Amino acid sequence: MPPPSPALFFDTVNSYQRTEALRAAIELDLFTQVAAGKTTAEQLGEACQSSPRGVRILADYLTIMGFLRKDGREYHLTPDAEAFLDRRSPAFLGGALEFLLADDLRQSFRRLTGAVRRGGTPDEGTVSHDNPIWVAFARAMAPLMHMPARLLADLIGGDVQQPLRVLDVAAGHGLFGIAVAERYPQARVTALDWPNVLAVAAENAKRAGVGDRHALLPGSAFDTDWGGPYDVVLLTNFFHHFDVPTCKQIAAKAHSALAPGGRAVTLEFIPEPDRVTPPSTAGFALVMLATTARGDAYTFAEYRDIFASSGFRRSEFHALPPTTQQAVVSYKD
Amino acid sequence: MPPPSPALFFDTVNSYQRTEALRAAIELDLFTQVAAGKTTAEQLGEACQSSPRGVRILADYLTIMGFLRKDGREYHLTPDAEAFLDRRSPAFLGGALEFLLADDLRQSFRRLTGAVRRGGTPDEGTVSHDNPIWVAFARAMAPLMHMPARLLADLIGGDVQQPLRVLDVAAGHGLFGIAVAERYPQARVTALDWPNVLAVAAENAKRAGVGDRHALLPGSAFDTDWGGPYDVVLLTNFFHHFDVPTCKQIAAKAHSALAPGGRAVTLEFIPEPDRVTPPSTAGFALVMLATTARGDAYTFAEYRDIFASSGFRRSEFHALPPTTQQAVVSYKD
Numbered sequence: 205m206p207p208p209s210p211a212l213f214f215d216t217v218n219s220y221q222r223t224e225a226l227r228a229a230i231e232l233d234l235f236t237q238v239a240a241g242k243t244t245a246e247q248l249g250e251a252c253q254s255s256p257r258g259v260r261i262l263a264d265y266l267t268i269m270g271f272l273r274k275d276g277r278e279y280h281l282t283p284d285a286e287a288f289l290d291r292r293s294p295a296f297l298g299g300a301l302e303f304l305l306a307d308d309l310r311q312s313f314r315r316l317t318g319a320v321r322r323g324g325t326p327d328e329g330t331v332s333h334d335n336p337i338w339v340a341f342a343r344a345m346a347p348l349m350h351m352p353a354r355l356l357a358d359l360i361g362g363d364v365q366q367p368l369r370v371l372d373v374a375a376g377h378g379l380f381g382i383a384v385a386e387r388y389p390q391a392r393v394t395a396l397d398w399p400n401v402l403a404v405a406a407e408n409a410k411r412a413g414v415g416d417r418h419a420l421l422p423g424s425a426f427d428t429d430w431g432g433p434y435d436v437v438l439l440t441n442f443f444h445h446f447d448v449p450t451c452k453q454i455a456a457k458a459h460s461a462l463a464p465g466g467r468a469v470t471l472e473f474i475p476e477p478d479r480v481t482p483p484s485t486a487g488f489a490l491v492m493l494a495t496t497a498r499g500d501a502y503t504f505a506e507y508r509d510i511f512a513s514s515g516f517r518r519s520e521f522h523a524l525p526p527t528t529q530q531a532v533v534s535y536k537d
Numbered sequence: 538m539p540p541p542s543p544a545l546f547f548d549t550v551n552s553y554q555r556t557e558a559l560r561a562a563i564e565l566d567l568f569t570q571v572a573a574g575k576t577t578a579e580q581l582g583e584a585c586q587s588s589p590r591g592v593r594i595l596a597d598y599l600t601i602m603g604f605l606r607k608d609g610r611e612y613h614l615t616p617d618a619e620a621f622l623d624r625r626s627p628a629f630l631g632g633a634l635e636f637l638l639a640d641d642l643r644q645s646f647r648r649l650t651g652a653v654r655r656g657g658t659p660d661e662g663t664v665s666h667d668n669p670i671w672v673a674f675a676r677a678m679a680p681l682m683h684m685p686a687r688l689l690a691d692l693i694g695g696d697v698q699q700p701l702r703v704l705d706v707a708a709g710h711g712l713f714g715i716a717v718a719e720r721y722p723q724a725r726v727t728a729l730d731w732p733n734v735l736a737v738a739a740e741n742a743k744r745a746g747v748g749d750r751h752a753l754l755p756g757s758a759f760d761t762d763w764g765g766p767y768d769v770v771l772l773t774n775f776f777h778h779f780d781v782p783t784c785k786q787i788a789a790k791a792h793s794a795l796a797p798g799g800r801a802v803t804l805e806f807i808p809e810p811d812r813v814t815p816p817s818t819a820g821f822a823l824v825m826l827a828t829t830a831r832g833d834a835y836t837f838a839e840y841r842d843i844f845a846s847s848g849f850r851r852s853e854f855h856a857l858p859p860t861t862q863q864a865v866v867s868y869k870d
Contacts, residue, residue, distance in 0.1 A: 320565060348543065
């Protein structure tokens, strides 16, 4: 056994520096310039309107973090950076910083000690009525959702020509419902969310060419009549904001809105029963502690119970590699 | 080769959450309570005046980060946490957050993009005249310095009864000079720093029982006459704040102040020539980019050149495991 080392303490205390380094690199569009063939600190300094010295220190740090590879004096993108950080890549994720590093979220973490004391935020947190953060979310996070949305659409199965009726609860950017509409040309999707958020979903549906099969149901998921019946109810990144009794209300509402043979399809951060693996999935619980009154990252056993107690016959777990999220498909009967 | 994954992007963007989680745990004294035998979320909630739910989510996150080990519903300290995060441990590091997470430092990183553009801070940064951050530094960082100070004293060598004359430049908490005074009972140490900082060093020298062999030389290392001659000049965590020409001025001043046979002993973050390994050492350059006008983490080749050009005959490199720092011993002749 090696002697104890203060390295982990220092790395962790200074972790906020990683956040800022990645943010600075994205703001300077450094990854895009590396992809465009500017590989030395001098070339990058000119391309990013920065000092070569500043770029060299930042690029070394990005190399340490795994976004760049350094070969002599030249920097190259790692495969992850190439896929997600070059602004010209269709999977560019840089815009997500608008949401992921919104001042409100950061401030919530500055108050984390209080959240641990209370077990959550003192108010409703981010799920308060018509919170404008969800418009920022819908705009900023859409590019991250194409891959999970396609993976989730894969779970529906059956003939692509079936006339699916789909309800997309708390639709946000709308991409989950839109991915189903793209996969199933006869599908009709109803997107439920606050009106200001739905405007973003409607834009995205139009851009994807499925606007004529994408209806809007404005309001709170709790107060609005969901209509129906539906063949599929999508519950994506919604449950984690609430406590178990509230999750059961949501599941019961899904059960009532589903036609015979219907399914609820849930996308979530679902850790193993130990709640500490997989790390990136399990760690999400802390975001819910910091930003909601009673939200959590529930295990599959908990979701199975939530759906079973609401009348669903059975639930299946699906990992969705390479994403850090998982899915549950719950069958009405 | 695995397909590209957005996991590193998410982990890095959210890294600031690690900082806050560790800070919250230290503020709540959670590690001390685990060490005292409170091992479940319920017991810890009571001991830390916190919600069991809040503690459970925080402790799971600390487990993911490697500070706790989870065994069923019980949490235990990892060896690192036991050594450095239990408030009753002599090596407790929690107090260092006062410096490491000082608002000024955090704010510097919020402005990192500008620092990359300019190649440093727009002003002198943290090395401005009499900057009060160095008093906070001297108070908060002392507990982290006992181990490197002892390792540095090991490098001096020779008979412990020799009457060493030691100059401790930019002494801060004074622990490096004090460790030499403890090791060499005939040593006399002169500590040079701003007057408000020297007050902390003098306290520490008195507490260590070496106050009668610990003199104070108040002022700027640049403007003050260093006196001498000395057998040893200690240059600990000082060079990294400055550019190479300034480092050469400092080395030249050390050379002049040394007696024949004397040595300069430098403690620094000294990366390999690639400037990206070892990670925790090399990553320190970013702190200098964010908080100083022209500071850096210099390689051993650069230090060798700095000392050689100031008349030193030769310099030796020393790793100081398990710390993330390294040392250079430079011989006057």
